[in-house]
Amino acid sequence: MKIIGITGNIGSGKTLFCNYLEEMGAVIFSADKVAKDLMTNNTDIKSQIIAALGNEAYTTNGELNRKWLAEQAFKFGKSGLLNQIVHPAVATETKRRAQVAKNLDVKLFVKEAALLLNEGRDEIFDYVVWIQAPLDTRVQRVISRDNTDINEVLQRDEKQKKLHELASLIDEIVINDGTTYDLKKKAMHLFHKLVN
Numbered sequence: 001m002k003i004i005g006i007t008g009n010i011g012s013g014k015t016l017f018c019n020y021l022e023e024m025g026a027v028i029f030s031a032d033k034v035a036k037d038l039m040t041n042n043t044d045i046k047s048q049i050i051a052a053l054g055n056e057a058y059t060t061n062g063e064l065n066r067k068w069l070a071e072q073a074f075k076f077g078k079s080g081l082l083n084q085i086v087h088p089a090v091a092t093e094t095k096r097r098a099q100v101a102k103n104l105d106v107k108l109f110v111k112e113a114a115l116l117l118n119e120g121r122d123e124i125f126d127y128v129v130w131i132q133a134p135l136d137t138r139v140q141r142v143i144s145r146d147n148t149d150i151n152e153v154l155q156r157d158e159k160q161k162k163l164h165e166l167a168s169l170i171d172e173i174v175i176n177d178g179t180t181y182d183l184k185k186k187a188m189h190l191f192h193k194l195v196n
Helices: 014-023 031-041 043-053 066-074 079-103 135-146 150-159 163-169 180-195
Strands: 002-007 027-030 108-112 127-132 172-175
Touching: 002 014, 002 180, 014 027, 014 108, 014 127, 014 180, 027 031, 027 079, 031 043, 031 079, 031 108, 043 079, 066 079, 066 150, 079 108, 108 180, 127 163, 135 150, 172 180
Parallel strands: 002 108, 002 127, 027 108, 127 172
Antiparallel strands: none
16 A cells, blocks of 8 residues: 655645545545544643643534634634644544545555645655646635635745745645646546556
8 A cells, every 4th residue: 555645835736636546546634624523532732732821712502613723823823722722633543544444455655735745745645646726726715615805825835834844845746737637637646656
């Protein structure tokens, strides 16, 4: 089984690319979804978040207060604090699920994460792919996807590391500046290259 990482800046098309890989038989591990699940359901992580950021991190019915947390992370620079709590648990879960996939004879295990390379490249990866799209395209995608305003998107993008900072850790760059069909063809090409 090959383990690959898919990363790129906000709105680049990482999730769509991974959806296409999944259609071909890959198992997808979305770090974002797993992190949200852990932050909502793991009592140890919840208590650490409350201790670090306060009770406002959760709504009165125990749900994650996403808007408030995003504001804390991006406006007030608390993303590092949040990552210190959540990332180790996500890394552990990555390894656990990769082992499950290997036991099921899966050919390709894919971890999708915006911050995949922020702490360097984990030795677990056989191959790392960066999805690249023009800034204006990415901004428009995120505005329509998250129903957010341009300044918020630009602020979040500003906080993310860029391709030139991470290039030495990446094996392949996929340019996503065409149609969804173009992206699907690129995903198919990558799948066959890595699996065969």
